[in-house]
Amino acid sequence: MAVSASSILKRLLQNINxxxxxxxxxxxxxxxxxxxxRLQQAVSVLFASPEPLPYSLYAHLFALCSxxxxxxxxxxxECHLVTFSQFPPVFLLNRAxxxxGKCECLNDARELFDEMPERDGGSWNSMITAYARNGFQESALCLFSEMNREGIVPNLISFVSVLGCCGVVLEFGFSRQVHAMAIKYGHSKNVILGSSLVDVYGKCGVMRDARRMFDEIENPTDVSWxxxxxxxLEVGDGKESVLMFFKMIRDGAKPLNFTFSNALVACSSMSALQEGMQIHAVVAKINYEKDKVVSSSLINMYVKCGHLESAHAVFDQLGSKDLISWTAIMSGYAVSGRNREARELFNMMPERNLISWNAMLAGYTRLSQWEDALEFIFLLQRTTKEIxxxxxxxxxxxxxxxxxxxMGKQVHGFIYRHGFSTNIFVSNALLNMYGKCGTLNSARVWFHQMSRGRDTVSWNALLTSYARHQRGEQAISLFSEMQWESRPSIYIFGTLIAACGNIFALNHGKQIHGFMVRKCYELNMVIRGALVSMYCKCHRTLYALMIFKEADSRDVVLWNIMVFGLCHNGRGREVLExxxxMEEEGVKxxxxxxxxxxxxCICEHEAGLGRRYFNSMSNDYFIIPRMEHYECMIELYSRCGCMEDLEEFVKSMPFEPTVAMLTRVFDACxxxxxxRFGEWAAEQHNRLNPSSPLRYELKDNRKTGR
Structure with a gap:
């Protein structure tokens, strides 16, 4: 039988002479x-006393221990109290x-609670609060229910503690019952209880009830606001969060530093620069600019809204810059893709933590600056052991x-040795690494080792890996397995449909399309583009056009997919229509x-129309023609036999024709x-590519003399 520390101490006390x-x-x-x-010496003197001391002294000592x-x-x-006092007062046992509870020793607290010959409401409150403070919310709620069955009337402290527990475990129904009891016992007008109800309803995502409760508070405190x-902010309604902040200002309440921070985060989520600048003005007015929480939030807000200079200005105004503010401005530059400035700031930082290292490394990976990222990883390894x-x-x-x-396998070994294998983000990144590196066997083995830890992202990573490496059949087969374990995400369908198009698996593509329709998935722009491309590759342009025309809105990417799909099927006339x-819909x-x-135009042999569109690029749309446009014009004139136009076009290009272009011109000649033009093309070609010379041997028998 386990013996508690309190029991041992009691026995020692009884045996001391x-x-x-x-x-x-x-x-x-x-x-x-x-x-x-000297608390320990004071308690030692009391512990040596053979008689009880004044109860007020015990209460004071318990408070100091807390x-x-x-x-x-x-x-x-506690041992001295219960040993030498025949009937210890309940209030002192409650202090114990x-x-x-504050010392995080719940076994001692519960043992004393259960052994008390009599308990009052304070005893129950103390035990409930102890459970709540130490993360045992379910135990606190159970004890509260037991308290009510015993007929003990809860007080305000009980209600607030229990509502806090409801917010942690998202017990919306229980919180409604507690709310009703609080009204029954006359606490409905209490601002602390009202704020607790706003908090728990908000945490449960029922903002309608949270707002109604807030509106019933007669004089909301700074905490209430x-x-x-x-x-x-937490339910994703940044607009209402900012509106409530400004309502708070109009009502004359002074925001806390965290209120500023939350409102600024809300502005960041919406890229609401104007509102953020107005909040900045309030910050300056009440002299909160030096507050570390507020200043960091201001920096992040300006960064998210694309105003790095303003973010840097806030940073420069700080009297003492701490690690948080340094990290905020440095990561702001990294997030914005300005890695050179970010690295300069990183090098200037007087101290760094793991967040700083991760932010800089993320900046390199975001821009695919892999060599710089690798060098930075080596620096991280030499500088810190944190990871x-x-x-x-x-x-x-x-x-x-x-x-x-x-290198990925070495990282895999580190992950295994240091217990990171169960982290789903690490596991998925490892799966993605094997897939992108083309080691599909390793990817599949790791996927199976993940077992129950897999999620939709895991399936998507493996499916994408198969599709990326032309293993469309395996990707489609894997999709059938996936349906037994996880609901497919919309992103997986894009990968699968693209795989069907690449292997011309029309039937599989139609089945996946039908599956999405039956399961009520939204056919967003990306999915519609994948479906249009797949049907065009499988020579079902009618289906592709139906999907295209059913779209509520069409961006230029979807238009381009449809245009190229029709060209792939030789339907140039429909493209031109x-x-x-497209112009009527205002899509540029x-x-x-x-x-x-x-x-x-090449498909339809429309040389004149092609020339007009080519000129329109730069004249009307200010688009500089690229190599592929020049190649198309050469092909168009060559096919249509417009040799004069072809010669004029080739010789007026702003760059020298390539070997491939000259070969096509030569063939047309x-x-x-x-x-004459053919000889010129052969001469230019042979100068650029002497290893494979061209020779024009036919005689000109045309009236043009060319």
């Missing part, structure tokens, strides 16, 4: 030690329970970017669109008998 001593002198000695900050979290001295106090601003799951994910991304599977509709073509238009 004490010398009688004057209680007044004992009390003076204890107070002298306390005045000098504040200092000194469990040993708290146990000594509170001390045990902070709660409602934060809860709107977390975020660092490992970033390192695995670098391995994938460099296609360095050997669609371009008119890009260089890809014009490439498709020129391919359509051979076909259409353009001797």
């Amino acid at each position: 004490h010398k009688p001593q004057n209680l007044n002198s004992i009390t003076k000695s204890i107070l002298s030690h306390l005045n000098s900050g 504040s200092k979290k000194d469990i040993v001295e708290a146990r000594k106090l 329970i509170e001390a045990y 902070n709660v409602i601003v934060r809860r709107y 977390d799951h975020v660092t490992l994910v970033l390192i695995l991304n670098v391995c994938a970017g460099l296609s360095d599977v050997e 669609l371009i008119g509709l 073509p890009d260089h890809v669109t014009f490439h498709g238009i020129l391919l359509a 051979m076909k259409h008998g353009a001797v």
Whole structure:
């Protein structure tokens, strides 16, 4: 049988041979030690006394044990109290329970609670609070229910503690019952209880009830306002969060630093620069600019809204820059893709933590600067031994970017040895690394080792790996397995449909399309683009056009997919008709669109129309023609036999024609008998590619003399 520390102490007390001593002198000695900050010596003097001391002294000592979290001295106090006082007052035993709770010794607290000959409401409150403070919310709620069955009337402290527990475990129904009881016992107007109800309803995501409760508070405190601003932010309603912040200002309440922070985060989430600048003005007005929480939030807000200079200005105004502010401005530059400035700031930082290292490494990976990222990883290894799951994910991304599977395997070994294998983010990054490096067997083995830890991201990573390496059949087969374990995400369908198009698996593609329709998945722009591309590759342009025309809105990417799909099927005339509709809808073509238009002109042998569209690129849309556009025009003139136009076009290009272009020109000259131009093309070709010379041997028999 386990023996508690309190029982041992009681037995020791009963066996000690004490010398009688004057209680007044004992009390003076204890107070002298306390005045000098010597709690342990004070309790030792009390512990040696063979008689109980004044109850007020016990209460004072229990409070000191609570504040200092000194469990040993708290146990000594309780043992002395219950050993030498025949009927210890309930309020003192309640103080002992509170001390045990604050010292995180719930077994001692519950043992004392259960052994108390009588308990009052304070006893229950102390035990409930102890459970709540130490993360045992379910036990606190069970004890509250038992308290009500015993007929004990809860007080305000009980209600607030229990509501806090409901918020942690998201017990919306239970919190409604507690709310009703609080009204029954006359606490409905209490601002602390009202704020707690706003908090718990907000945490449970029921903002309608949270807002109604907030509106019923007659005089909301700063804490009340902070709660409602934060809860709107957490449910993703940044707009309402900011509106409540400004309502708070209009009502004359002074925001807390965290209220500012929450409102600024809400502005960041919406890229609401104007509102953020207005909040900045309030910050300056009430002199909160030097607050570390507020200043960091201001920096992050300006960064997220694309105003790095303003973020740097806030940083420069700080009198003393701490690690948080340094990390905020450095990561701001890294997030914005300005890695050179970010690295300069990183090098200037007087101290760094793991968040700083991760932010800089993330900046390199975001821009695919793999060599710089690798060099930075080596620096990290030489400088610090700290590493977390975020660092490992970033390192695995670098391995994938460099296609360095050997380094990835070393990281895998580190993950295994240091217990990171169960972290889903690390596991998925490892799976992604093996897939991108083309080691599909290792990817599949690791996927099976993940077992029950897999999620939708895991399936998507493996499916994408198969599809990326032309293993469309395996990807489609894996999709069938996936349905037994996880609901597919919308992103997986894009990968699968693309795989079907690449292997011309029309039936599988139609089945996946039908599955999405039956399961009520939204056919967003990406999925519609994948379906259009798949049907076009499988020569089902009618289906592709139906999907295209059913879209509520069409961006230029979807238009381009449809244009190229029709060109792939030799339907150039329909492309030229669609371009008119595109202009009517106000969608501005890009260089890809014009490439498709020129391919359509080639299909239809429309040399004049092609020339007009080519000129329109730079004249009307300010798009500089690229190599592929020049190649299309050469192909178009060659096919149509427009040799004069071809010669004029080639010789007026802003760059020298490539070997491939000259070869196509030469072939056209051979076909259409353009001797002089053909000889010129052969001469230019042979100068660029002497190892494979061309020779024009046909005689010109045309009236043009070319």
